[in-house]
Amino acid sequence: MVKELGKKLIAQNKKGRHDYFIDEVFEAGLVLMGTEVKSLRAGRATLTDGYAVVEDGELWLSGVHIPEYNEGSWTNHEPRRKRKLLMSKREISKLIGTLKEGGMTLIPLSLYFKDGKAKVEMGLARGKKAHDKRATLMEKQASREVDRELARRTSGKSGRSPSKFED
Secondary structure, eight states: SOOOOEEEEEEEEEHHHEEEEEEEEEEEEEEOHHHHHHHHHHHHOOTTOOOEEEEEEEEEEEEEEEEOOOOTTTTOOTTTTEEEEEOOOHHHHHHHHHHTTEEEEEEOOOOOOEEEEEEEEEEEEEEHHHHHHHHHHHHHHHHHHHHHHHHHHHOOOOOOOOOOTTO
């Protein structure tokens, strides 16, 4: 029986969504050592430099930093070791086909526990150019300003302070 139910977020890769266009999102399991699981339960992980590679028809997660467990002994893990991703053969073969096309990469977007099991959300991504990042930032700022203006209008406030020359 599962002791934990639901989804508990451990880490997110906000830089990944900023630097890449995400085309598809996949969920994969992780093969972890005991001290890695304990370190993740403490909420410690970094996904910013992570990526996935295909080796011999298997997916491997590289560059993800899971720090050593403080109470661990000689059984502690290496913080930046490669970790095997668990996905179905059909999904892996589909990913291999799209990754071979070129210009695509597989990056981790978030790391979480789902019903007690460690999962990683992987995004099939294309890199953004500098002008794409600026355009995305401008769109986000414009939508914030529109939301702010709508909230101000619905609350009935004018948004400007009265001048000392007005009567």
